[in-house]
Amino acid sequence: MANIEPLDRSELAEFEEGFQVIEAVMGFVPRSLLTMGRNPELLRAFSQLSFTVLGPGAIDGGLKQLVAHVASTAAGCQYCQAHTASSAARGGVDAEKVAAVWHFEADDRFDDAERAALRLARDAAGMPNATSPSHFEALAEHFTDDEVVELVAVISLFGWLNRWNDTMATELEDEANDFAHQHLSQRGWTPGKHVR
Numbered sequence: 001m002a003n004i005e006p007l008d009r010s011e012l013a014e015f016e017e018g019f020q021v022i023e024a025v026m027g028f029v030p031r032s033l034l035t036m037g038r039n040p041e042l043l044r045a046f047s048q049l050s051f052t053v054l055g056p057g058a059i060d061g062g063l064k065q066l067v068a069h070v071a072s073t074a075a076g077c078q079y080c081q082a083h084t085a086s087s088a089a090r091g092g093v094d095a096e097k098v099a100a101v102w103h104f105e106a107d108d109r110f111d112d113a114e115r116a117a118l119r120l121a122r123d124a125a126g127m128p129n130a131t132s133p134s135h136f137e138a139l140a141e142h143f144t145d146d147e148v149v150e151l152v153a154v155i156s157l158f159g160w161l162n163r164w165n166d167t168m169a170t171e172l173e174d175e176a177n178d179f180a181h182q183h184l185s186q187r188g189w190t191p192g193k194h195v196r
Contacts, residue, residue, distance in 0.1 A: 006034030042099040062093040071125035077162035082180035099183040113142035
């Protein structure tokens with residue numbers, strides 16, 4: 001059970017246009033946003049940041065979701081793991097590749113560029129942060145500085161979301177929950193405190 005009840009979507013009519021965009025991409029409006037809506041300025045600022053970070057950019061949307069997923073896995077947030085896995089698949093990443101992402105170092109489905117990005121996500125999201133100059137040397141072989149900034153922005157955004165959703169015990173939406181049960185359970189994922 002959530003620690004703070006989310007508002008009903010109808011109570012946040014001023015955000016409906018943005019909710020429709022999110023629903024088209026994710027298949028639902030995350031309950032985390034409906035809880036943030038208790039502070040409309042917070043939801044407004046977060047929405048702007050998330051649209052900037054996760055919207056169109058130089059980095060492929062599927063890779064952004066895989067980066068977010070690995071970061072969320074390293075941070076231990078089951079809610080965000082389910083969301084990012086489901087979103088990666090909805091964005092065109094093969095579901096089996098999504099399921100194998102934690103094994104990116106050895107799995108042939110991942111190329112060297114993806115490995116460098118996912119290694120950064122894993123090591124930046126852990127506590128304490130374990131990044132070093134070698135991460136950036138590996139990234140420089142595949143990404144421009146601007147693209148690296150985009151990758152770090154994704155990791156950082158999900159650092160915030162990981163803390164928010166784990167602290168709030170945000171209840172997991174059915175679509176993300178079903179995808180995670182089907183594709184992530186074999187590696188130990190459970191909904192934990194995010195179950196209804």
